[in-house]
Amino acid sequence: MFQIIGIVLLFGLVFGSFIMSGGKMDVIIEAAPHELMCILGAGIASFLISNSMTTIKATAGGFGKIFKGPKWNAADYRDLLSLLFLLTKTMKSKGVIALESHIEKPHESTIFGRYAKITHDHFAVDFICDTLRMMTMNLEDPHQVEDAMEKQLEKHHHEALEPAHALQSLADALPALGIVAAVLGVIKTMGSITEPPAVLGGMIGGALVGTFLGVFMAYGLVAPFALRLTSVVNEEGAFYKIIQAVLVAHLHGNAAQISVEIGRGNVPSPAQPSFAELEEALSQMPNE
Template sequence: MFQIIGIVLLFGMVFGSYLMGGGKLDVIIEAAPHELMAILGAAVAAFLISNSMVVIKGTAGGFGKIFKGPKWKPADYRDLLSLLFLLTKTMKSKGVIALESHIEKPHESTIFARYPKVTHDHFAVDFICDTLRMMTMNLEDPHQVEDAMEKQLEKHHHEALEPAHALQAMADALPALGIVAAVLGVIKTMGSITEPPA
């Protein structure tokens, strides 16, 4: 909701100040298609050239998240803690062998089935299962498990932030593309310099 209010306020402030300063909207409306084609069109083309299809799809999907809000709600975190509790309780009370069937085939597990939202997140399920699998291997050094978890999380965060970085790179290039459009406008004006002002 606040995103929509922000967009309306942005346009209201920019064009409102322009009109209050004596500007004419018909000039903006006439120039807008050409300017948008030169600046926004070039930015989108550069974005498509410089990114993989995975990043492009991730960026498109990210726009939906702006209006939907966060994926995980407080109840989901409680479910995650409950899932981890049941898994560790199973490992402590029934032994490692009883846990193996749950972490090797989590989509067939009765424990994972209780928490469908967590189960539908492939990274969360893989992360939990891989970590528990390392714990069942009786690693003597607990820091090995911690290091492996940190590396896996770092890799996931790097991949998850690629669309945001790609969009930021495109945003950084927009001022330069705006200058290109301005120069093209100057060239067009200079081509008509011998004509009367009208």
């Protein structure tokens, strides 16, 4: 919502100030189509040249995140803590063998099945199951498990940030591409140097539109999009850090209730359930 308001304000205030100061939109409107063709065409071409197909597809999908925001909300964090509570409680009371059926086929698990949104996140499910699988193989050193989990998180986060980096690279290139378009306009103007000053003035003004559009799109649109996408990816990454915190706390010998309380402390403040809210959610769960 705020992104749409920001875009409206961006165009309204920039072009509104130009009009209020006596500027004529005719020159910009006339020059914009071919200037945009040059700038955006070169920008898209450089984007395709410099990125893999995976990154290109992820960038296209990233625009949904820019406008929708992080996929996880307060209820999802509460569900995650409840899921981890069930898993660690089962492991404590029944042993790691009792978890094998749940971690080998999580989509058929009665525990995972209670939390459909989490189950549909492949990385979250794999991250939980792979870690629990290591524990069933008697890898119970908390420091080794934490290190292995940290490397998985770093890899996932690095890959998730690729679209944001690609957008930022495009934003860095657009001002220079705007200059390219402007130079082409100046070359065109110099080829018509015998024209009267009024005509030459219009041609130079049209050429400068290229510089304006390159800078405007870079710092007004694409760079903020890249920054917003980075912020969303970082917020979503906090969800997976909770998994690490709870499972490592469990390996340190803490009770299930204590482990999820440690995890609750790491939940971002806007989405963090209170102690009472989490306790109520846990008390309402049927025994597994």
